[in-house]
Amino acid sequence: MIGSEDELVATCHRLIGNEAAWTPAELALLSTQVPGPLSDSRSHDLESSIAAGSDPLGDAFQRLRSAAHRRDAGAVYTPAAVVKTMLRWVASQTKPSRVVDPGAGSGRYLLAAGALFPDAQLVAAEQDPLAALMLRANAQVMGLSDRLTVFVGDYRDLTLPSIKGTTAFIGNPPYVRHHGISLEWKQWYVTQCRSYGIRASALAGLHLHFFLQTLRLARPGDVGSFVTAAEWLDVNYGSALRSMLADRLGGIDLQLLDPTVEVFPGTATTAAITGFRVGEQAAPMLIRQLKGLPDPAHPVAAVEVPRDRLRAHARWSILVREPVQTPAGFVALGDLFRVHRGQVTGANQVWVTRDNTQGLPEHLLVPAVTKARDLIDAGERLSMPESLRRVIEIPADLEALDANEQSAVRRFLAWARAQGADLGYVAQHRKAWWAVGLRPPAPILCTYMGRRPPHFARNDCKARHINIAHGLYPVQPMDDATLDRVAHWLNHNVDVAQGRTYAGGLTKFEPKELERLALPQLAALHP
Secondary structure (H helix, E strand, C coil), X not given: CCCCHHHHHHHHHHHHCCHHHCCHHHHHHCCCCCCCCCCHHHHHHHHHHHHCCCCHHHHHHHHHCCHHHHHHHCCCCCCHHHHHHHHHHHHHHCCCCEEEECCCCCCHHHHHHHHHCCCCEEEEEECCHHHHHHHHHHHHHHCCHHHEEEEECCHHHCCCCCCCCCEEEEECCCCCCHHHCCHHHHHHHHHHHHHCCCCCCCCCCHHHHHHHHHHHHCCCCCEEEEXXXXXXXXXXXXXXXXXXXXXXXCEEEEEEECCCCCCCCCCCCCEEEEEEECCCCCCCEEEEEECCCCCCCCCXXXXXXXXXXXXXXXXXXXXXXXXXXXXCCEEEHHHHEEEEECECCCCHHHHXXXXXXXXXXXXXXXXXXXXXXXXXXXXXXECCHHHCEEEECCCCCHHHCCHHHHHHHHXXXXXXXXXXXXXXXXXXXXXXXXXXXXXXXXXXEECCEECCCCCEEEECCCCEEECCCEEEEECCCCXXXXXXXXXXXXXXXXXXXXXXXXXXXXEECCHHHHHCCEEECHHHCCC
């Protein structure tokens, strides 16, 4: 068993063999001088395993790198069954002259593609030099080195020469949330989307950037299949990808996997497999809801969704579900309340505090629900503000404070700036970088993500809430007794099946999902 990253690097170099083929970046990974050849038995075992379709190098990499490290880099390697499924779909669409993997890792997609398409050129983009080295070692064993080009860098910087024939883009674009993306790349994403007439959010994750770069590189008739976290189907920042697939990128196939299918091991994420034919704007999209991995022997019937319907819908996951009908005598929660997620602070370690260690005016420290446990522990009534942490709520206009308060606030802001609180995306898009801008107190607060139904609590102490909770705000004035009955009924009648379940058993209720909940008409609610 490979016991360290140094040993993994050395093993890759031994498998590649020819020292002249090593790049300077690869040589720099070696912590000692280049080792000698592998023993015959060890070499035979590794090569046999790789030739049989296994990935012992990638498996070792995932074992040696911490989950947190790999998660930050989006390095989650795809199970072989999913790779095979996606390549089978690509083969049903075209015989590509070139196959491109935008986040190649150890080469699971490209190695399989090299065997399936013996005449295709293989192009890998991979930012991690060690992963790229593993890919080259695997390709050497498989006899694919002559057809392989490895770009060690960011896929968004990749350029492709023109070729005859089609290009197939296939892979598992790295999942990195927007917090891990630099402001420059966020601006790139928004600007490039705008050039296609697409409105985009800088809150999009890295996998959406990779779809956009694929659109930039591809030519009409090229095809692709990417597996991603399915959240883009419904969330606001996924609208740009929905626009791409509905039009220019030409989405024609979408497979939504059941949350129990662990496509991304170690993550609480539901998977979606997209298939697209660039430039296709007429054919309907075929959408399937799968209970397990796709099985050719037991095909699942697809729902054909016309493109005009794709363009009209803000949430695609419901396109394959039966429409929810509000029962007689019931009303949609959204007819009575607007549901709003709490404010994002952008830097909880700066803006959320237990004690006033910074000497700020007390009235600027606002009791707030800052973790789900605040609501769960409170039961059905949140009535003790002293049990809550505080959010520092400074007005955008400091002139609204008196001279002593301004002095204390400016000292705090100097400290906050030293922590980098002014540099984040959220801070830079506020009216003033220090003004968190909490919503007014909501009369009912609820949790929205967990392995249990949402918990609803009456907000007796008028606490504010950040983005770990939702607030329910009545559309029309509502007395306290009625609000009590609504919260009580919701606590005893909302089920996890009404939310969106992710792999690992987490269930999430977005604001619009809560607003679709049906509850009895107010006159029928009993105390």
